[in-house]
Amino acid sequence: MDQHNHQSTTSGAVATAKPLHCIVKLGGAAITYKNELETINGDNLNIVSSQLRQAMILGPCHGMDWSRRPGSSEIPTVADDFDEQLQLKSKKFVVVHGAGSFGHFQASKSGVHKGGLNKSLVKSGFVATRISVTSLNLEIVRALAKEGIPSIGMSPFSCGWSTCQRNLSTADISTVVKALDTGFIPVLHGDAVLDSSQGCTILSGDVIIRHLAEQLRPDYVVFLTDVLGVYDRPPTEPDATLLQEIAVSEDGSWSVLKPQLQDVSKQVEITVAAHDTTGGMVTKISEAAMIAKLGIDVYIVKAATDHSMRALKGQLRQNIPDDWLGTVIRLAK
Amino acid sequence: MDQHNHQSTTSGAVATAKPLHCIVKLGGAAITYKNELETINGDNLNIVSSQLRQAMILGPCHGMDWSRRPGSSEIPTVADDFDEQLQLKSKKFVVVHGAGSFGHFQASKSGVHKGGLNKSLVKSGFVATRISVTSLNLEIVRALAKEGIPSIGMSPFSCGWSTCQRNLSTADISTVVKALDTGFIPVLHGDAVLDSSQGCTILSGDVIIRHLAEQLRPDYVVFLTDVLGVYDRPPTEPDATLLQEIAVSEDGSWSVLKPQLQDVSKQVEITVAAHDTTGGMVTKISEAAMIAKLGIDVYIVKAATDHSMRALKGQLRQNIPDDWLGTVIRLAK
Numbered sequence: 001m002d003q004h005n006h007q008s009t010t011s012g013a014v015a016t017a018k019p020l021h022c023i024v025k026l027g028g029a030a031i032t033y034k035n036e037l038e039t040i041n042g043d044n045l046n047i048v049s050s051q052l053r054q055a056m057i058l059g060p061c062h063g064m065d066w067s068r069r070p071g072s073s074e075i076p077t078v079a080d081d082f083d084e085q086l087q088l089k090s091k092k093f094v095v096v097h098g099a100g101s102f103g104h105f106q107a108s109k110s111g112v113h114k115g116g117l118n119k120s121l122v123k124s125g126f127v128a129t130r131i132s133v134t135s136l137n138l139e140i141v142r143a144l145a146k147e148g149i150p151s152i153g154m155s156p157f158s159c160g161w162s163t164c165q166r167n168l169s170t171a172d173i174s175t176v177v178k179a180l181d182t183g184f185i186p187v188l189h190g191d192a193v194l195d196s197s198q199g200c201t202i203l204s205g206d207v208i209i210r211h212l213a214e215q216l217r218p219d220y221v222v223f224l225t226d227v228l229g230v231y232d233r234p235p236t237e238p239d240a241t242l243l244q245e246i247a248v249s250e251d252g253s254w255s256v257l258k259p260q261l262q263d264v265s266k267q268v269e270i271t272v273a274a275h276d277t278t279g280g281m282v283t284k285i286s287e288a289a290m291i292a293k294l295g296i297d298v299y300i301v302k303a304a305t306d307h308s309m310r311a312l313k314g315q316l317r318q319n320i321p322d323d324w325l326g327t328v329i330r331l332a333k
Numbered sequence: 334m335d336q337h338n339h340q341s342t343t344s345g346a347v348a349t350a351k352p353l354h355c356i357v358k359l360g361g362a363a364i365t366y367k368n369e370l371e372t373i374n375g376d377n378l379n380i381v382s383s384q385l386r387q388a389m390i391l392g393p394c395h396g397m398d399w400s401r402r403p404g405s406s407e408i409p410t411v412a413d414d415f416d417e418q419l420q421l422k423s424k425k426f427v428v429v430h431g432a433g434s435f436g437h438f439q440a441s442k443s444g445v446h447k448g449g450l451n452k453s454l455v456k457s458g459f460v461a462t463r464i465s466v467t468s469l470n471l472e473i474v475r476a477l478a479k480e481g482i483p484s485i486g487m488s489p490f491s492c493g494w495s496t497c498q499r500n501l502s503t504a505d506i507s508t509v510v511k512a513l514d515t516g517f518i519p520v521l522h523g524d525a526v527l528d529s530s531q532g533c534t535i536l537s538g539d540v541i542i543r544h545l546a547e548q549l550r551p552d553y554v555v556f557l558t559d560v561l562g563v564y565d566r567p568p569t570e571p572d573a574t575l576l577q578e579i580a581v582s583e584d585g586s587w588s589v590l591k592p593q594l595q596d597v598s599k600q601v602e603i604t605v606a607a608h609d610t611t612g613g614m615v616t617k618i619s620e621a622a623m624i625a626k627l628g629i630d631v632y633i634v635k636a637a638t639d640h641s642m643r644a645l646k647g648q649l650r651q652n653i654p655d656d657w658l659g660t661v662i663r664l665a666k
Contacts, residue, residue: 066461082454128399158491160508175493
């Protein structure tokens with residue numbers, strides 16, 4: 001059935017009316033408190049929303065969340081100074097967020113990533129995971145809308161995306177493209193999806209971003225996280241060094257350009273240290289390298305800082321100022 | 334682009350592994366307090382969820398909402414007696430809900446149904462409407478999941494559904510079918526969608542149900558509402574009579590079989606009275622008649638009553654007991 005689907009495969013770029021400007025990943029660790037079940041980091045989310053608005057919207061805008069808060073009797077206020085002629089002008093962004101402390105508990109409790117929908121526990125966990133991640137999605141859409149960003153929540157499951165052997169197999173982006181072309185900002189998220197070989201699995205936000213980058217070729221991609229960037233070892237360790245610039249070659253291998261490493265053994269050490277961690281760093285670099293290989297610059301930067309503001313605005317594309325802290329991953333020249 | 338879409342048109346039935354058993358409409362008036370902005374009728378929703386569980390699920394089941402309530406620090410409880418071998422067996426239902434006191438304020442304030450996405454007010458209202466209706470969808474999915482129903486929220490917008498001149502034009506149901514075939518209960522809702530002629534509009538739950546009924550041919554359709562059924566005039570008026578059985582002929586015209594009307598002028602009177610109302614009754618009968626014309630029985634019944642329980646269980650399909658109160662709309666024999 002899937003092979004007849006329009007734009008259903010992972011190959012080939014799709015032509016849009018105007019090219020996509022940027023894909024932003026809101027890392028789970030940046031917008032939630034990772035160790036507190038289903039708790040949003042509201043301060044960070046508000047700053048991130050404000051920075052996104054400044055990067056996206058040209059000219060005036062109004063709040064677009066006109067809903068009551070649960071438990072509050074307050075009627076939402078709607079601006080009454082809407083100019084009939086006013087057209088909202090926004091750059092084309094796609095936002096993808098991780099799950100952080102949402103979804104993880106439900107998914108790991110039931111083993112959704114391992115599949116087996118015929119088991120009642122897995123089926124229940126699938127439902128519970130989707131409830132958790134879609135509730136986070138709704139809160140992020142609301143935060144962005146409150147700021148004046150025309151955000152539209154779109155769940156990969158509802159978009160009909162699915163996997164085969166845990167790799168993305170059906171992922172029609174035509175609805176994302178239509179939303180972009182009509183001036184909306186799609187907000188996608190890591191989700192529980194159907195898998196044609198094992199029944200179901202978890203589709204991560206990073207895989208979604210790679211697929212969208214391949215298909216829509218944005219000018220650049222920004223990963224907002226809770227540390228300054230990618231380090232040579234877990235950033236909590238003493239002597240951890242921020243890797244400021246990583247070059248990716250055509251064959252997918254990568255090397256650190258900045259800071260300049262003393263000798264070759266140090267470079268090897270990094271690779272080993274990376275493998276020694278729980279996979280966080282190496283996975284992050286690998287996913288980013290796949291995007292950089294396409295010629296798309298990737299910035300990994302701490303959310304809600306001046307550094308993230310500059311990355312989101314695209315100010316790093318010509319040159320990286322010396323006082324900017326973060327990790328740039330790009331194609332070797 | 335749309336014409337190449339798989340199953341994108343409104344014609345032709347789709348083969349599923351097993352036929353769809355039932356489509357249920359949760360009327361906005363039945364599950365929300367219509368005059369209180371964004372307020373769910375929790376008592377009714379809980380009873381409706383319980384009745385749906387009794388109608389759908391065969392054998393034991395567990396709660397599937399493992400999420401925290403906003404503002405509550407309580408950790409959700411997950412049953413620890415999941416039998417590894419247990420397979421959840423459920424009849425194939427699709428749930429579609431209306432908006433009630435969700436979405437209406439945002440849509441009417443901005444005129445989303447009239448289109449014009451280039452206006453900032455309409456675009457804002459589109460975003461605000463989707464936030465409101467998707468937050469209701471999430472609450473309904475949670476109520477059903479808490480009861481043990483493997484419910485999956487699916488927004489028509491995210492499914493890629495859109496309209497042309499306010500009529501459904503692209504409405505690929507393959508994701509709904511996949512969800513059904515893997516044992517989930519899709520929960521759709523009236524939504525703000527893109528319209529290829531006027532930019533955007535509101536797609537009502539009733540239109541969604543008609544489309545799904547045409548494509549999936551359920552055994553029967555149940556509309557849960559806040560009154561006993563369809564009356565000959567607004568039910569608040571004295572002498573309003575419940576129309577218990579309406580027969581629809583092949584040409585789409587309909588007549589009341591029960592109660593037996595005294596004379597022909599009375600029948601005409603009903604039609605006139607129907608047109609005199611705000612359209613509620615005539616629209617409801619017209620939509621139901623379109624479904625009944627396909628040979629699918631439609632029951633319009635008060636939510637959270639013994640009457641709705643019998644309708645949901647399919648007990649009315651052979652004959653309608655004398656003590657059942659509600660409206661049956663079916664093809665004339």
